[in-house]
Amino acid sequence: MQTTEEILQTLNPKRNYKKLITLLTATLLGILLFGGLIFWWQNKAPNYSYTTQEATLGDISTSISANGTLSPTHEVSIGSVISGIVLEVLVDVNDKVSKGQVLAKIDSESIEQDLYRYEAQLQSAKAQLKSSKVALEEKQWQYKQLQTLFKTTNGKTPSKLDLQTAKTAYNAAISEVEIRQASIKEIETAIRSTQVDLKNAHITTPIDGVVLSRSIEVGQSVAASFQAPEFFIIAESLEEMELNVSISEADIGKVKVGQNVKFSVDSYPQKTFEAIVDRVNFGASESTDNIVSYEARIYVSNQDLLLKPGMSATADIVTDSAKNALLVPSSALYFTPQTKRKDSTKTSGLSSFSIRPTRTRGDGSKPKANSSIWVLEKGAPKEITIEVGISDGTLTQIFSDSIKPGMSVIVAQKEEK
Numbered sequence: 001m002q003t004t005e006e007i008l009q010t011l012n013p014k015r016n017y018k019k020l021i022t023l024l025t026a027t028l029l030g031i032l033l034f035g036g037l038i039f040w041w042q043n044k045a046p047n048y049s050y051t052t053q054e055a056t057l058g059d060i061s062t063s064i065s066a067n068g069t070l071s072p073t074h075e076v077s078i079g080s081v082i083s084g085i086v087l088e089v090l091v092d093v094n095d096k097v098s099k100g101q102v103l104a105k106i107d108s109e110s111i112e113q114d115l116y117r118y119e120a121q122l123q124s125a126k127a128q129l130k131s132s133k134v135a136l137e138e139k140q141w142q143y144k145q146l147q148t149l150f151k152t153t154n155g156k157t158p159s160k161l162d163l164q165t166a167k168t169a170y171n172a173a174i175s176e177v178e179i180r181q182a183s184i185k186e187i188e189t190a191i192r193s194t195q196v197d198l199k200n201a202h203i204t205t206p207i208d209g210v211v212l213s214r215s216i217e218v219g220q221s222v223a224a225s226f227q228a229p230e231f232f233i234i235a236e237s238l239e240e241m242e243l244n245v246s247i248s249e250a251d252i253g254k255v256k257v258g259q260n261v262k263f264s265v266d267s268y269p270q271k272t273f274e275a276i277v278d279r280v281n282f283g284a285s286e287s288t289d290n291i292v293s294y295e296a297r298i299y300v301s302n303q304d305l306l307l308k309p310g311m312s313a314t315a316d317i318v319t320d321s322a323k324n325a326l327l328v329p330s331s332a333l334y335f336t337p338q339t340k341r342k343d344s345t346k347t348s349g350l351s352s353f354s355i356r357p358t359r360t361r362g363d364g365s366k367p368k369a370n371s372s373i374w375v376l377e378k379g380a381p382k383e384i385t386i387e388v389g390i391s392d393g394t395l396t397q398i399f400s401d402s403i404k405p406g407m408s409v410i411v412a413q414k415e416e417k
Helices: 004-010 013-043 109-152 160-200 330-334
Strands: 047-054 056-072 075-079 084-089 102-106 202-204 209-214 230-235 240-248 260-265 273-284 293-301 312-329 369-377 380-391 395-399 408-416
Touching: 047 369, 056 293, 056 380, 056 395, 075 209, 102 230, 109 160, 160 202, 240 312, 273 312, 293 312, 312 330, 312 380, 312 408, 330 369, 330 395, 330 408
Parallel strands: none
Antiparallel strands: 047 408, 056 240, 056 312, 075 230, 084 102, 102 202, 209 230, 240 293, 260 273, 260 312, 273 293, 312 395, 369 380, 369 408, 380 395
């Protein structure tokens, strides 16, 4: 229980006022101090650490990718132009063949019989022609005799009717000879055609090469009346092949004859094959979904015969290259330092890059565009103007008197907590 003195002190208004002033003053000072700390924190210069990589000398190239299929440089499809039964098949797949070699034989008995018949008809026609010529000579002699007699007798004999009859007989004899001659030509044509059929009964190859496919068996019935069946596909040589690739409309302008190509096939995933662009077609291939593409032919040396016709390949066509070029990481060209807190990211990771406009890629010898990269000088970023060459996406060729091989360029920064 409070004493009388304590109660009086509590009720003293002057003493309570002083305590209130003290409390308010302390609170205000605390607020000012806290606000000052926040202001100082927000405006103090942040500390950064920088990630750098060295500029190097090296070779660089740019390329475009395309897909295609390998095929022989020259292949022929061989069939039959005559009908009949297959008697013999003399070669198989992978066999090497020489020009003129017989690959298969078709039964030619009926053709031979036709040939014998035509030859007999020819002999008969020649005999008939000979007989017709004898008759012609006789009719001609008779007509001339009557003409002479008619002139000698001044038209008294023979009668005009007899003279006209002799003339008609003479002309008929001439026509008979012409008919016999035409008949002989017709039979001779039939003989030549039959001889060709007889020759075609032996299916031969028109080129040296190797058999890629065979679709004929002994005893098979061949019907060549409407369309010549395909029996063999012969490749002239597999030591030289071609890779036909489809290139998009956007990339075709970069592709030129003579450019180097590197490609791979699924059969040898660890091996890279080299080739050369041999031809770029002017005409567009069929468009799909309004996407126009063009075909390029790539010459491939296949001396070891690893590559096979029909293999799918993924090719990289080298469209630009430079030797012993000054190279920096491409990320260095997209780096911009952040020196103010309001520009920094809130994450503790590497700072994001400021993306600049895409630069024109050069030809490896002439710079094409101005840009800049950053190096560390006394611990702070320093901007250096450069000219940009070609880029493969990972590395970029640059031209600069200020950047030397071995110098470090900034590729990223991180704010230190």
